[in-house]
Amino acid sequence: MESPSKKIIIDRIEGIYAVCEKEDRTMINIPISAFPVKVNEGEVWITDGGNLIFDYTETENRKKDMAEISKRKWH
Numbered sequence: 001m002e003s004p005s006k007k008i009i010i011d012r013i014e015g016i017y018a019v020c021e022k023e024d025r026t027m028i029n030i031p032i033s034a035f036p037v038k039v040n041e042g043e044v045w046i047t048d049g050g051n052l053i054f055d056y057t058e059t060e061n062r063k064k065d066m067a068e069i070s071k072r073k074w075h
Contacts, residue, residue, distance in 0.1 A: 005048040007055065009062075010041055020045075042066075 008020040008028070017029040018039050032039060035052050039045075044058040 005046050007058070008045050008047060010039055010043045010045065012041055013039070 007023055008030075011019045011021050011027065013019070013032065014029075016032055018032055018035065020028050020030055022028060030052075035045070037054070042059070042062060044055040044062060046053045046055050
């Protein structure tokens with residue numbers, strides 16, 4: 001049985017690891033080398049059966065939401 005897809009958010013980079021927040025808000029370390037491309041903080045990825053897939057739409061939505069929150073907070 002294949003494991004269901006789950007979203008993770010890259011919280012930060014520490015050395016050779018991407019420290020990621022899972023949907024249940026727990027943190028995991030994933031070696032940067034496990035990702036198919038260079039990763040950045042704040043990106044949303046989908047784990048799917050051992051594959052890591054970049055979620056461009058969700059990442060962009062989060063960036064817009066954070067920019068709006070920041071704008072309201074400081075203006």
